[in-house]
Amino acid sequence: MIERPYLIFLGDVPDKLAAKTAYGVVDWSREWCVGQLRLPGCQADTGLKDMTIAEAAEAGARTLIIGAVNPGGVLPEHWTSTIVEAIESGMDIASGLHVRLASVDAIREAAERKGVKLHDTRHADRRFATGKGTKRPGKRLLTVGTDCSVGKKYAALAIDRELNGRGVDSTFCATGQTGVMISGRGVAIDAVVADFISGAAEWLSPATEPDHWQIIEGQGSLFHPSFAGVSLGLLHGAQPDVFVVCHEPTRTKMRNVEAPISTIEAVIEETMRLGRLTNPAIAPLGISINTQALSEEDAKACLAEAEERYGLPACDPIRTGVANLVDRLLKEFVA
Amino acid sequence: MIERPYLIFLGDVPDKLAAKTAYGVVDWSREWCVGQLRLPGCQADTGLKDMTIAEAAEAGARTLIIGAVNPGGVLPEHWTSTIVEAIESGMDIASGLHVRLASVDAIREAAERKGVKLHDTRHADRRFATGKGTKRPGKRLLTVGTDCSVGKKYAALAIDRELNGRGVDSTFCATGQTGVMISGRGVAIDAVVADFISGAAEWLSPATEPDHWQIIEGQGSLFHPSFAGVSLGLLHGAQPDVFVVCHEPTRTKMRNVEAPISTIEAVIEETMRLGRLTNPAIAPLGISINTQALSEEDAKACLAEAEERYGLPACDPIRTGVANLVDRLLKEFVA
Incomplete structure (x- = not known):
């Protein structure tokens, strides 16, 4: 559990993409953010009020969120003094970088001295049971x-928000580092020891009231040669009643590997086939398409074609919202 | 890489089952074992010559193999002095227990002092790339x-041995802690961080001569709700040309969960379907059945029925050997 409110730290990232985590948190949990802190040269701006550590502490910030991502997952050395200053003022620190915060001596020592928490959301240090x-x-x-x-996190967040807006009891369950920061809890499922993937998914979405919905962020793809094992363990542990297939229509090959992109149809079939092991009633709810790269007209055509082809509601969480998916959920999957 | 020859340490285990690792190593790599060391009260006996640490060191032992397993994966405190004595005499230590050897102060300190290696084969500390x-x-x-x-390790070891016996160039690739001790190398694939399962499998069975066979020990089952993610990641990373389905005919439900056992037919189908992602030419080679619980007559009938039903050679690696599987391999899968 990450304490809020947050101060969002952007460092001196060279562009918006390098602050992906910050934008995710601000897009979905702006109410938890008291402000942003940018170093000279920073080329990203989330629109939050710029603050110093002292101002943010004064405004009640409990955690400094490191909102930057970079290929190596490293923490630039010249960010250390700002992080230590946040610790000195009593804030916890949360990072989704690969490097552990405590591996930097100055950060570890300051945290020990002040008794604050260091959250490495990319790591999963908690012990899990194996899946049941x-x-x-x-x-x-x-x-x-x-x-x-392809938008699995955004689709899940949008559906959770839409359900809550309609008075339905639901919880977003984060399975990646950004999702954990957005929701303040969860587990980076791909960082769990392989034996415990489905056990971690069971821990993440435990037994609850019969009519409570847990909206679980997916990871990878059953057809991705690097990560299908993670996707399958998550599917088995999540034992979903319904699933939403997320897709990016302009992509032709899988990210970072020489494999063709799979079809929506194949994903529906395979998810049903494999998901039945732990939930025989598993069913597709709808399709979520990231149409960002398309014109308004092309996006509409793309969604209409998907609806026609698969007989399921299709949406873009950003462009159209997820009302049609939630309509069907409430009509067909809520007693 | 675990240095050999080995001294096999049985401690004072209460029965044969509690020394499963020791028996695995002795069954498959007896030529690497100089002797066994048993404490008073030990109820297991691998048949190796009993030796003290001093005698084993004199005989050239390079590594003390802790041959015991127990449910908690703990190291009994009264074994520490024997382990430290082995270290003092210059031996490395290898353990498949859950607890790390270095977590015991006396062991860690002795190892640092003597500069010997501590192998925790249940842990996978090496860094891997994601699968390609x-x-x-x-x-x-x-x-x-x-x-x-159900005998996946034994089947793989038996096939590797049979191939070597026929002059075919092959290597056994261990994916579990006992397999690692038997072969002196490998990785406990279920201890790898989830993101790197298939990457670890690729590391384990790297590019090699075109006619070299890597015989890869499988883990779990695509139908086991706890471990299917591991099995799938291993399948994708191993990209096998052929697979052998292992089965235990008297079992009715999966180990440790409330799930029915899957059929050989379903495993063949699903392995083909999912394995094609990284090797479109994947094909079943044969069936390996653990008939230990059956009479000679019932075992024969069981194997004959499987051959009839699936049109594939069936064997029990222990009872019948794997010659028929290797016959087919050489006939149909070697150019």
């Missing part, structure tokens, strides 16, 4: 994908 | 199963 596979009470939705990075 | 999924040179066989603990 037995059906547990409550309702579950899992977002799955034709590839990595 | 691209086809690499060499031939690969993977054993898969209808459940955990």
